[in-house]
Amino acid sequence: MSALHIKKGATSHSAYNLRSNYGDEVERHTLAVIVENEPGVLARVIGLFSGRGYNIESLTVSEIDHESRRSRITVVTAGTPQVIDQIHAQLGRIIPVHEVHDLTSEGPSVERELALFKVAGDGEKRVEALRLADIFRANVVDSTLGSFVFEVTGTSEKIDAFADLMRPLGLQEQARTGVAALSRGAD
Incomplete structure (x- = not known):
């Protein structure tokens, strides 16, 4: 009996497609996070990055709406597409976070x-x-x-x-x- 010589991910239509849908290349992304303007929110957002070993290249924070007490956190980070998707999803789960936008992938x-x-x-x-x-x-x-x-x-x-x-x-x-x-x- 001869061994099967199947190349890893030979085609995307193969039943043996073992290729990831994501690239392995590190990309730089800018994330805009709209949060409640209350004590500890920034620490929670930053804690998400540091707790998982993600790097922050740039961080800016400012209140954008005084009446509704909302702030905008702009984070520039780098990672593989999988890591960026994971960061986006985990940011969205933090309670005082209202919106998360990946400005790099959402358009110009x-x-x-x-x-x-x-x-x-x-x-x-x-x-x-x-x-x-x-x-x-x-x-x-x-x-x-x-x-x-x-x-x-x-x-x-x-x-x-x-x-x-x-x-x-x-x-x-x-x-x-x-x-x-x-x-x-x-x-």
């Missing part, structure tokens, strides 16, 4: 981040920092004889690129707000 969205950069330098480096700031549409919010503080708003990639260019010019410090995001369109 707008993401922005604000950052402040302190760049110290003199002479040619100072001039170059101002020139690059102009290209990136960065605002000078503070200036001394030895340093500038720039304000940059844009995508995370734009903020990263600005930081990379400022490092050799004397980047001293940076502060970032994290991603704020909304879905596009009327819905």
